[in-house]
Amino acid sequence: MSRLPVKKTYKLYLGGEFPRSESGRTYEAQGANVARASRKDVRDAVRAARGSFPRWAGMTAYNRGQVLYRIAEMMEARSSEFAELCSGAKEVNQAIDRFVWYAGWADKLAQILGSSNPVAGPYFNFTVPEPTGVVGVVAPDEPPLAGLVSRVAPAIVGGNATVVLASETSPLAAVELGEVLATSDVPGGVVNLLTGHREELAPILAGHMDVNAIDVGGADGQLEELERLAADNVKRVVRGRPDVESPWEIASFLELKTVWHPIGL
């Protein structure tokens, strides 16, 4: 007699936990009932992200790099499951390798993007990159895993906390990723993964006054509306592409801080 498999309930990943949408809504995607996040879920996710930000940004770069590498380790262990939820093994490998690549950037960013500035006076002056804060990511529909990872990894490696709207059509890989993140020493709230209707959720994220930057790369036909809403608190707007990896992708979620001090005896 064959055994009946135990099926998974697909939920949100919010503040390090796996709640259903507070609205109780679901929608059907990839043959499963997926949580359909609400306005309140977006707001809760932003709160969770803001709460986790000081700790994540305050970790040493070496430590953050190790946590990103740990994500790759955990993904590797589940790669066959991931492969079933996206376009296949190739995409999974790409997503894993991307985390590894960005993990190595954590403790090199300041050397590449920062500077020591030779001002014309007796002052010590330097510029360092710092995370901008809470970053909203509208992930592309395709590829559902590598696209999301390509946008989230550069945001978090620099010390930001994120609220991510997963692929609407293929959200399951994102939920699986949440389970990886929960066991990868990523502090709860640093990555919050919401599934649901992008058209409903993206404007809430774009207009939220406690979100510092938004990646609208996955915005489908909503670009102008989202960018207009982003202006309400002068958000940094990034039109991220799902297929690139570069330190400039990290830089677009960073601020530059310049510090002056007099030199004298």
Place this chain on the structure above:
Amino acid sequence: MAELDRKQDRAPVPSSWEYAPAPEARDLVQLRDRYGLFIGGDWLEPKETYETIDPSTEDPLAKVGQSTPEEVNLAVGAARDAFENGWSTISPSERAKYLFRIARILQERAREFAVLESLDGGKPIRESRDVDLPLAAAHFFYYAGWADKLEYAFPNRKPRPLGVAGQIIPWNFPLLMLAWKIAPALAAGNTVVLKPAETTPLSALHFCDVLRQAELPPGVVNIVTGDGRAGAELVKHPGVDKIAFTGSTEVGKAIQRELAGTDKRLTLELGGKAANVIFDDAALDQAVEGIVNGIYFNQGHVCCAGSRLLVQESIYEPAIEKLKRRLGTLRVGDPLDKNTDVGAINSRQQLDRITELVASGEEEGADIYQPPCRLPEKGYWFVPTVFTNVAQSYRIAQEEIFGPVLSVLTFRTPDEAVEKANNTPYGLAAGVWTEKGSRILAMAQKLRAGVIWANTYNRFDPASPFGGYKESGFGREGGRHGLGPYVELE
């Protein structure tokens, strides 16, 4: 005995020390009655004009153009022509040499421009002479050197110019802001249409003569004057590839909204409400000088002005006493007098805004202090002002006043100082005063602002990136980072 006689011959010790007037020569600058728009290397007679005035006397200085949409269109067309027919393909080292020339000519004509800047804007000649002009020239000199070294600024990428940059600048540092905008744009190979502020167009218009002397190809820099309507035309113009704006957060947001969904690049340098934090171990006399320089420099018309003072409670009394005493020695008056510390408020409109916000501070319950001070009868003036007993919720602690008005708050612990300093939507600058090195670095890390001045304030340099966090804008000006907004990375 002879010695005693000599002593008697001396003048008696005066009972008070007055400064004699020390005006800078106004005729160093030759004003024209009327200025055109500088488009394609020529002066275009504007259809509409308005008058720019000396804010310290309210006397008219000259008539300048209020650019119409057609005129803005002509300027953008000239910039496009110049970009496509020469400037973007000229050898980068030649581009560098034009910028070096501009820097040198500005140095040579520095005093003339300093006088012009003080006349049109009301700022003390000491500041326009010692700060605005040297920094403007230095900015061109700095970016000149980058023009043929761009590939070293962006490892593993090929930087390409964007095209036509539309640049809109404020009235607080007219020529310096022009330099901050034009120098990196040209160094990276772009051409420019720049709109100076409505109330301070003259230094930008005289700068066109520097361009003539430098033999810059026509159309590489175009200047269109006028109020916000001309700026809005520039922002909307489909032929512009990039907008760089320095000004209020309100207008910055409107520009960001306007550009939503377009491919135009944008950088914004907006308002601020910087906190100057003094710990009880600070060198108090130096700190008080820094605070005064932080808020009364340029009449407080500085986006990064240290407009909130956070004093540790244990030194509150001596700090405020010293601050008030120092305030009494500030000389307010004729911008062209070399002894003047605080000049004229830039415009009637700005004076009204300062007056309104100061009234709100009194209404909300803060204690106001203004030193005895005789102001000229004509012109726009505001006495250097300190508010104590200020709550964080008061408008004078939250809104940018952009005038010589300081709001004092107190704190007990470093954490409280950080929390209060960061408690605004802005994030442009902050100051820290303490003798403890590790505390400086910890505070510098925790303050959410683009520029942190430790044991100093309001220092600027072309090699030093400047720009804000949060609602103070995005993008940096100055340094290697200042090139980023003007290139496409391939």
